[in-house]
Amino acid sequence: MARVRISDVATAAGVSTATVSLVLNDRTARISDATRDRVRQAAAEVGYTPNSVARGLRTQRSHTIGLISDRIATTPFAGRMLAGAQDVAREHGYLVFLVDTDADETVEREAIRALADQQVDAMIYACMWHRVVDVPASLPRGTVFLDCRPAGGGFPAVVPDDRAGGVSAVRALVAAGHRRIAYLDVDEPHPPVASDLRHQGYLQVLAEAGIEPDPALHVRGDTSSAGGRQATDRLLDLPDDRRPTALFCFNDRMAAGAYVAAHRRGLAIPQDLSIVGYDDQQLVAAELDPPLTTVALPHYEMGRWAMEVALGIRTPDDLGAPHLMPCPIVDRDSVGPPPATAASDSRRRT
Amino acid sequence: MARVRISDVATAAGVSTATVSLVLNDRTARISDATRDRVRQAAAEVGYTPNSVARGLRTQRSHTIGLISDRIATTPFAGRMLAGAQDVAREHGYLVFLVDTDADETVEREAIRALADQQVDAMIYACMWHRVVDVPASLPRGTVFLDCRPAGGGFPAVVPDDRAGGVSAVRALVAAGHRRIAYLDVDEPHPPVASDLRHQGYLQVLAEAGIEPDPALHVRGDTSSAGGRQATDRLLDLPDDRRPTALFCFNDRMAAGAYVAAHRRGLAIPQDLSIVGYDDQQLVAAELDPPLTTVALPHYEMGRWAMEVALGIRTPDDLGAPHLMPCPIVDRDSVGPPPATAASDSRRRT
DNA sequence: GTGAGTTGCTAAATCGATTAACCGCCTGTG
């Protein structure tokens, strides 16, 4: 029941282990075709597959990647990042060690050491939300940052293009005819990067469309359904001429709360209120009634990108700034033209 | 920048590498205390940590576990299984290789081989739903099955105790005074194990309470919000004396659909209709209004159990049958006494 | 004083691969 070793193949084929290794690794060495065939056949017959540990020790390449994350495995949608990284690894014959640190620094330090001891060929440092992170001192250079920006730069990194995502979302609303568009932002404790960028995108589109931003339309709430509902209530309490006809929400859960607030007032979506979310969280966005138009976070693609850089298949264009991955808009049914009554007012240009 | 090796420590301490190894591994060998201290100090000073690959080659134990799953990483709640397995592994100094096969048999076979080549000390085979799986031929004996039952048995396995979960759910409804309780089941294509077991639990409690099961109260629907809504509509269309006062739903998403159906008829939860879900899917159960009473799937605990068995810390009591992990009921606000009008009728005992 | 036993440590084999260096043998050439 013991594993078959290269020496077993050598014996079976009547050659030395060196020859077996040369043949099986397709080394351009002087080995006759007859011997090649004999070795290959012998290897197949005895069912030989090389011991990766022994090979790793000798070649100093383990064909192994370490993926450290703060909590990726337990957050619903972020698993797509893992899938992307995983797929690339598999396509190239790599295996990935996954370590979830639960954002504990001691665990993180231990994990980095353990992965280094296992001689991983590269590491990926992943977060579940787009934010800025301090770079752990022991992290080897070349480590790829996934869905986060290393403070100080100097490492390859990939993050969603949240600004462009904000632009897409708000452009869709402007294109539908809306001019009073609220941004339903997340409140403080949350990492500010994503929300700031989306807000910038929001402001950019307003500027392009010649719409004066109204501070009253930038509200904040808890990143939950309840938070979204409360923030929406505040918007809908505004006097008629200042009330928004469309909402751009920081995420889909808050958008779900906006649905609740609207329905409780008897407002129909999208007839009375248009809503765009963010994240494209399947369980939320697709199951709302009507299904939510939202901006998708390119988790899978970011995961692929990070692994491709880790494996050296792809070289980041610029170490100074993270690679921005586009966030495609997912058109569903929560955006329509503004209600007729609101369509004509509040057209004050700057 | 090269890694420091054991020989560097040996040189620094003025001893042989054998001594260093003996000291650092706390081998009960005759080494003087003075030498011990000198070695430890030297190791600390040069920052030595053993190369796990070299050690693995020599000791034939890689301190590494392979976790194969069909799609665990990308499904929302199942990541808790990973977290449980991960935590146990970390606590014991193990690292885990994660491979998501996406239920592709070729990928699966390749993954098993790659993991075996990496000399993993054990494997865990995980599913995202409780079901019966065919055992891949190349899976090493001793592989632990997580959230699935190996066809034919012979392997350690852990699954949720869905029968007992069904019992808890329906007992909660009976205790609240309900006697007309529907089971909102999932329809065919789904793996039948979980739904059958929950149904058995349902029938058991009815029998205990002396309630004759009514076939009209066992309805099926798609495992989605829409499916739950449609199935609930069928139940609420029943004549008054046969209409259920409480619903036990196969999962939380279907329960969410039941909420929609109830609300559309102006029925309040739990005043007019009590509902119990299954899964305790955070994004759904906790965010419904009112929050959903449901039965939690013990993913984290199952993950821990599987890893403990894989590491040999725990020995399964019986290889014939899978270990059943209790599913605790999570009391929220969707269960109350039946409406007064319904409380008195339909008390026909068998 | 000699042999046995203990103490403290080291030499060398080993795990299973890869790979640089080299060794016969054959052929062709000057």
Next chain:
DNA sequence: CACAGGCGGTTAATCGATTTAGCAACTCAC
């Protein structure tokens, strides 16, 4: 015939640890 060079392999070192067997020195008993 001597020698260079190509061909088809093999020998042996190596990766970085662990571990067995054994060596040298010292103690102690008789």
